[in-house]
Amino acid sequence: MFIATLIAAESIAERDISDAVARMDDLCGVSEWRWVEEGRVADIYFKEDPAWADGVLSPWFDRTDVAIQPAANREKKLLIADMDSTMITVECIDELADYAGIKPQIADVTERAMRGELDFASALDARVALLEGLEEAAIQRCLDERVKLMPGAKTLIQTMRARGATTILVSGGFTRFAEPVGHALGFHRMIANRLLIEDGRLTGKVRKPIVDATTKEVTLLAAIDELGIDPAATLAVGDGANDLPMIRRAGLGVAYHAKPIVAAEAAVRIDHNDLTALLHIQGIPRGEWVEG
Incomplete structure (x- = not known):
């Protein structure tokens, strides 16, 4: 059926x-x-x-x-989610670049990487290198002024948690954003890249190994083993090319307002609604949502 x-x-x-x-x-x-x-x-x-x-x-x-x-297996026991342009409304590295006065230069590379036109790790290294010397304080300013939760995100995470699901945020962005965002939304775990900082300024480097598409896929598979659940009872959601491996391997892979390469391959695409659509897809009625 x-x-x-x-x-x-x-x-x-x-x-x-x-x-x-x-x-x-x-x-x-x-x-x-x-x-x-x-x-x-x-x-x-x-x-x-x-x-x-x-x-x-x-x-x-x-x-x-x-x-x-x-x-x-309609209702899922595990959610693996991307962060930038999925759980939040912006690409953090682009907004951070704005404080350095180079947003157009970096945003173009971000867009190409998310469309799958560039190697993600190389593109990340190149973009972070351009941020060398930026004051660390710009990270908190960016969080306070630019980072907004995606509509429906908190309701999605809180409802799934309340029903016993495990939720993991895996981002190709940075821990300085993923950790506060993850805590605000209620994720069980947050995985992201760590910016290297010395004397209050960005060094232009990230700690290796980089969190990339492979990391996202491995995180999904490891969580399935750890929890001892049916792979069909898993949900992965994202918008960019680096989300494709986890989207392909999940029981249900969702492209959320995604780049064409992702929308073309995901089992489900959400183009018109917010993230609460993922609760409807699981058959969870509005009366049982934990509103964020």
């Missing part, structure tokens, strides 16, 4: 769902559909061929995210 969850940014008409279900039925064997949140979120249950279901549903609804997955 499979489930297609429709999550509208605005609203869905019941007649549109009924029409889509009628089109799906011959191809996929629809058993039923039901409202999760009336007028906005619905689950369609069907028996076979999820590729056909996606092809029917995705073009049918405007400003609606469609998540298709097996019914088994």
Whole structure:
């Protein structure tokens, strides 16, 4: 059995769902559909061929995210999440570069790295090198002035934690941002790169080895072993190319407002809603959310 969850940014008409279900039925064997949140979120249950279901549903609804997955292991026991542009609204290194007066130069490299056009580790080294000499105090200023939590992030993490899931933040960014962000959201663990600082200024280097795509994948696999859980009961979410290995290996990989290379490969893409969509996907009704 499979489930297609429709999550509208605005609203869905019941007649549109009924029409889509009628089109799906011959191809996929629809058993039923039901409202999760009336007028906005619905689950369609069907028996076979999820590729056909996606092809029917995705073009049918405007400003609606469609998540298709097996019914088994729907609620996840492990969440591995990216930070920049996923759990927070900015890329920290770009904002930090603004305090050094070189944001356009660094932001271009960040964008290319996230699109998968550059080797992540080399691109990170090159960008951090440009920050050499920046005052350490700029990190706290950036946290206070620029770093904002992504809408729905705290509700997602707090709700999953309350239901017994383990949550891990794995960032190719920096511990000086990931640790306060992770604590604010309620993550169990935070993993990120460590900026090297001497005499109150950035040295232009990060501690090796760099936290990269491989680190994210290894963190997911190690947590599965540590917790003794079914890999199908895992969720990974991110937006950039360095998130792809963990997204591919998770039970459900989600591209969140992601770069095209990630959106094309992830099992689910969220383009229109905030992070609470990941609770709807798991079948957790709004009445059971722990609001952030």
